[in-house]
Amino acid sequence: MNVAVIGLGLIGGSLVQALAATEHQVMGFDADPATRAVARTAAARAPAGARWQVTGALRDAVVIADLVVLAVPLPALPPVVSEVTAGGYRGLITDVTSVKTPVRDLATAALPPDGPRYVGGHPMAGREFSGFPAAQPDLFAGCAWVLCLESSGTLLADWLELAALVTSIGARAVPATASEHDDAVAAVSHVPHLLAAGLATAVTGDPLAAALAAGSFRDGTRVAATRPELVAAMCAGNATAVRQALDIVLANVAALRSALDAPDPARALHPLLAGGHAARGAWPPAPGEPVVVAARVAPLLELGRAGGWVTAVAPDRRTVTAVRPAAQQ
Amino acid sequence: MNVAVIGLGLIGGSLVQALAATEHQVMGFDADPATRAVARTAAARAPAGARWQVTGALRDAVVIADLVVLAVPLPALPPVVSEVTAGGYRGLITDVTSVKTPVRDLATAALPPDGPRYVGGHPMAGREFSGFPAAQPDLFAGCAWVLCLESSGTLLADWLELAALVTSIGARAVPATASEHDDAVAAVSHVPHLLAAGLATAVTGDPLAAALAAGSFRDGTRVAATRPELVAAMCAGNATAVRQALDIVLANVAALRSALDAPDPARALHPLLAGGHAARGAWPPAPGEPVVVAARVAPLLELGRAGGWVTAVAPDRRTVTAVRPAAQQ
Numbered sequence: 001m002n003v004a005v006i007g008l009g010l011i012g013g014s015l016v017q018a019l020a021a022t023e024h025q026v027m028g029f030d031a032d033p034a035t036r037a038v039a040r041t042a043a044a045r046a047p048a049g050a051r052w053q054v055t056g057a058l059r060d061a062v063v064i065a066d067l068v069v070l071a072v073p074l075p076a077l078p079p080v081v082s083e084v085t086a087g088g089y090r091g092l093i094t095d096v097t098s099v100k101t102p103v104r105d106l107a108t109a110a111l112p113p114d115g116p117r118y119v120g121g122h123p124m125a126g127r128e129f130s131g132f133p134a135a136q137p138d139l140f141a142g143c144a145w146v147l148c149l150e151s152s153g154t155l156l157a158d159w160l161e162l163a164a165l166v167t168s169i170g171a172r173a174v175p176a177t178a179s180e181h182d183d184a185v186a187a188v189s190h191v192p193h194l195l196a197a198g199l200a201t202a203v204t205g206d207p208l209a210a211a212l213a214a215g216s217f218r219d220g221t222r223v224a225a226t227r228p229e230l231v232a233a234m235c236a237g238n239a240t241a242v243r244q245a246l247d248i249v250l251a252n253v254a255a256l257r258s259a260l261d262a263p264d265p266a267r268a269l270h271p272l273l274a275g276g277h278a279a280r281g282a283w284p285p286a287p288g289e290p291v292v293v294a295a296r297v298a299p300l301l302e303l304g305r306a307g308g309w310v311t312a313v314a315p316d317r318r319t320v321t322a323v324r325p326a327a328q329q
Numbered sequence: 330m331n332v333a334v335i336g337l338g339l340i341g342g343s344l345v346q347a348l349a350a351t352e353h354q355v356m357g358f359d360a361d362p363a364t365r366a367v368a369r370t371a372a373a374r375a376p377a378g379a380r381w382q383v384t385g386a387l388r389d390a391v392v393i394a395d396l397v398v399l400a401v402p403l404p405a406l407p408p409v410v411s412e413v414t415a416g417g418y419r420g421l422i423t424d425v426t427s428v429k430t431p432v433r434d435l436a437t438a439a440l441p442p443d444g445p446r447y448v449g450g451h452p453m454a455g456r457e458f459s460g461f462p463a464a465q466p467d468l469f470a471g472c473a474w475v476l477c478l479e480s481s482g483t484l485l486a487d488w489l490e491l492a493a494l495v496t497s498i499g500a501r502a503v504p505a506t507a508s509e510h511d512d513a514v515a516a517v518s519h520v521p522h523l524l525a526a527g528l529a530t531a532v533t534g535d536p537l538a539a540a541l542a543a544g545s546f547r548d549g550t551r552v553a554a555t556r557p558e559l560v561a562a563m564c565a566g567n568a569t570a571v572r573q574a575l576d577i578v579l580a581n582v583a584a585l586r587s588a589l590d591a592p593d594p595a596r597a598l599h600p601l602l603a604g605g606h607a608a609r610g611a612w613p614p615a616p617g618e619p620v621v622v623a624a625r626v627a628p629l630l631e632l633g634r635a636g637g638w639v640t641a642v643a644p645d646r647r648t649v650t651a652v653r654p655a656a657q658q
Contacts, residue, residue: 075595124543144541174540181541187531188542192549195524197605198581202516202574204608207636207654211503212473212510213517213612214453219548220521224609228602229595236595243589245531250582252527257579260572266404266558266565273557276526279533280553283542307536325536 004065012071013135018169020052027053029061059087070095094121099237100178120148145171164313172309175300186241196224285325293322333394341400342464347498349381356382358390388416399424403562423450428566429507449477470499478504493642501638504629515570525553614654622651
């Protein structure tokens with residue numbers, strides 16, 4: 001496949017390297033000249049058989065592509081979508097941002113009916129560091145990569161094309177609607193960023209506490225090191241789901257807070273803590289044996305809802321190989 | 330020094346190995362025969378010059394000791410203190426539990442006036458795994474080890490003896506009152522455990538969310554893997570400080586929650602997230618150059634309040650070498 005990757009940050013920079021290491025032709029674009037310079041140096045060092053190109057002209061990347069991957073932050077998507085379509089591109093588009101409903105709505109509004117097709121994507125492979133220097137070709141190995149599949153609106157062939165691509169670089173292709181995705185990541189990704197910020201802020205001006213902070217503080221605040229504008233954009237773009245998920249966590253913590261007021265706090269805390277302990281012990285769920293699933297919308301969405309993922313797409317595109325959590329088989 | 334370590338879990342098991350690797354004579358006791366068997370196997374494999382002993386009789390460990398380290402969980406402390414004093418021990422006692430005010434009160438009540446002296450301690454070296462098999466001799470290298478120092482009540486000579494001991498195995502001896510310690514660890518250790526439990530519980534019954542959970546969920550919930558009874562005991566034993574610290578974090582998170590309701594959530598979230606980002610970026614504080622501090626109560630407590638720690642005790646016990654955060658020098 002000829003793939004154009006627009007944006008060479010952590011995800012885009014990792015993706016060009018991962019795709020180039022398979023049989024794909026890859027061209028990367030970034031609007032920032034300094035990023036392009038760093039990326040060109042890395043590209044020049046790529047081994048034979050894993051070569052890729054960098055361009056400073058978005059149209060040059062897009063004109064020869066079968067697939068355009070928009071790897072820019074959420075706020076940058078609207079102008080980039082306009083530029084890609086203005087260049088006459090008519091192929092398949094995907095993105096890698098952490099919120100899917102607003103991007104689906106943007107694509108529906110911005111893409112002409114006879115123009116490019118859009119399938120939303122999101123690799124769950126963030127790090128607290130961003131930018132090309134943090135990129136690594138194996139970033140997606142074993143990571144869940146959501147590919148959005150709607151009951152209507154997504155061409156199944158496009159979905160399977162992308163599933164074949166992301167599984168070829170070792171990712172787990174997870175089928176989910178944009179709305180299901182947004183609810184799930186609100187709970188497991190966006191809310192943890194808000195808790196981390198709230199916890200990190202609490203040691204400001206307390207040098208003794210900062211000196212005593214160790215593993216539980218380090219891990220509980222790690223993602224507070226993420227650039228605030230990225231976290232603000234992803235939470236704001238998914239505000240409804242984040243509110244809902246945050247309220248559930250806040251209710252859990254409020255129950256723990258009440259238990260501290262009980263006559264016997266240890267006894268009152270224990271069952272609540274045991275619930276969290278059991279949930280953490282069951283995660284990540286052990287993968288079951290590979291099974292074959294029909295490459296149709298309903299069974300694929302059912303697979304995603306059950307916590308499963310696609311590991312390979314059959315060459316005839318009529319079935320996929322899939323894995324579910326072991327307990328559910 | 331002849332050191333008896335009572336309890337061979339993660340901390341006690343690591344401590345016997347760390348002390349034995351310096352010039353100390355160490356005997357370990359555990360009430361559980363299976364733990365003693367595992368510990369004896371490890372002791373038999375210790376290299377020459379780092380030998381230590383295991384006993385199944387607490388009195389045998391205590392009778393020859395200059396120092397008794399109580400490395401049992403908080404709820405087990407009262408009977409163990411009784412047993413140590415009943416054995417006629419009159420030397421120095423310390424402990425390693427994560428709450429210091431209740432242990433200080435227990436010691437004040439339980440120890441006869443002419444009996445053993447007590448100095449509370451707490452190495453900030455927890456892991457989510459417990460038990461002797463998780464122990465490692467280098468667990469305390471670079472870790473903050475609080476040693477309680479009260480304006481009255483602690484014999485300075487005892488404090489310095491313990492500071493010399495813990496710095497000899499690479500720990501940072503942090504002077505703090507029991508109450509200062511409890512407030513600080515409520516914020517940086519106990520509250521993170523409650524947030525982790527609240528977050529982990531939220532994915533129960535949501536297989537898609539569990540499948541998409543990645544780094545931010547993994548780190549934000551890591552300490553939910555700690556045994557619930559240990560977390561319940563430490564939070565209950567420090568309930569007042571934990572309530573206070575949790576309310577501060579909940580207020581921070583409530584502000585983020587309100588920002589999600591603002592007309593422009595990204596703009597409203599940004600300054601709050603930037604505060605957390607700055608706090609995380611400033612942690613851990615860079616250590617300054619070593620300085621010499623008088624070995625007296627007031628300057629030592631001032632050092633701890635400023636986020637500093639003792640790295641060595643002078644042989645004449647009149648001064649200590651100390652490090653403060655770089656920005657404060």
